[in-house]
Amino acid sequence: MLRTPEEIARVLNSLVMRGEPIICDLGGGKTLFRSRLRFVDPARTYIIIELSPDEAANKTLQARPRATFHAEPGGWRVEFAAADPKPTTAHEGAAGIRLRFPEIVAGHRRREDERAQTPPQRELRCVVDEAGVMPFDGTMANVSKGGIGFLQYDPAISLEPGTMLKGCRIESPGEASIIVDMEVRYSQLRTLADGSQVQSSGCRFVNLSAKDTARIELLFGLKQ
Numbered sequence: 618m619l620r621t622p623e624e625i626a627r628v629l630n631s632l633v634m635r636g637e638p639i640i641c642d643l644g645g646g647k648t649l650f651r652s653r654l655r656f657v658d659p660a661r662t663y664i665i666i667e668l669s670p671d672e673a674a675n676k677t678l679q680a681r682p683r684a685t686f687h688a689e690p691g692g693w694r695v696e697f698a699a700a701d702p703k704p705t706t707a708h709e710g711a712a713g714i715r716l717r718f719p720e721i722v723a724g725h726r727r728r729e730d731e732r733a734q735t736p737p738q739r740e741l742r743c744v745v746d747e748a749g750v751m752p753f754d755g756t757m758a759n760v761s762k763g764g765i766g767f768l769q770y771d772p773a774i775s776l777e778p779g780t781m782l783k784g785c786r787i788e789s790p791g792e793a794s795i796i797v798d799m800e801v802r803y804s805q806l807r808t809l810a811d812g813s814q815v816q817s818s819g820c821r822f823v824n825l826s827a828k829d830t831a832r833i834e835l836l837f838g839l840k841q
Contacts, residue, residue: 618779618802619722622661628695628722629657629664637688639666642775642806643677650674650684655713665705665713678702679714685777687805696803697722698777723778723803725819741787741836743768748784757787760837764822766799769807769815776801776818787833795832798823 619625632639632654641650651674656665666686669675678684683700699716709715741757745768755770776782780801787795799820807817825833 618800619724620720620779622718625697625719625722626657626659626661628724629654629697629719632688632690632695633657635690637690639686639688641678641684641686643674643681643684648674648677650678652714654688656709658718661718663715663718664699665709665715667711667713675714679704683777684716685775685804687803693724694803694805695722695724696778698779721779723801725802741789743788744786745770746782746784747786749782758817760833764825765802766797766820766822766833768799768818768820770818772806772814772816774816776804776816778803781823782820789832789836792832795829795836797825797829 619628633656636653639652639654641652642648643650650669650671652667652669654664655667658664669678679702681702683698684702685696685698687694687696689695697719698721699719702714702716705711705713705715743755743757744752745755746752753770753774755768758767758769760766778801782799782801785797785799787797789795800823802819802821804816804818806814808814822830822833
């Protein structure tokens with residue numbers, strides 16, 4: 618998770634130099650904005666992305682106050698959110714979309730950690746952000762040895778990188794619930810085997826006690 622403007626600019630400029638495609642999900646997988654990052658302001662106040670060939674996607678993106686984009690360069694997934702999309706002006710070159718400089722860039726190497734699937738006999742319900750602003754139901758699908766939990770939830774909900782989820786309650790049948798805080802690292806839309814879609818977010822456990830760490834490791838079969 619990168620937070621300093623210098624680090625963020627370095628990653629974004631790398632996407633510019635490589636010509637990496639960037640994608641934004643605008644409607645639960647029904648509308649995808651596909652483009653490329655064209656310019657990163659050296660003063661780190663704004664970025665410019667190219668227009669998508671899909672004019673409807675351009676209009677939908679510009680009607681939103683904020684959008685989350687992702688790219689997948691060289692085995693990594695890079696995700697960032699940017700606000701206030703507006704058409705570029707004539708002096709900024711070819712037509713494009715200007716957005717504020719991102720505050721956070723999240724990145725992870727795909728398949729970085731060995732993951733353990735949730736035991737099929739235990740569907741682990743998770744009340745997400747129960748101690749926060751707007752709780753909602755989800756499912757804790759799996760965890761990794763790297764301290765990352767994977768949430769699945771309603772595709773209409775969007776969690777941006779850096780979002781803090783307070784007091785999430787993971788329910789375990791026959792045992793006391795585990796209460797954890799989590800930080801969203803990245804999110805992506807997934808299609809399940811039955812054709813339905815869910816949002817899936819990789820979330821880092823924050824300030825997890827040794828006791829709850831041991832319970833989670835046992836629950837997901839991570840203890841040898």
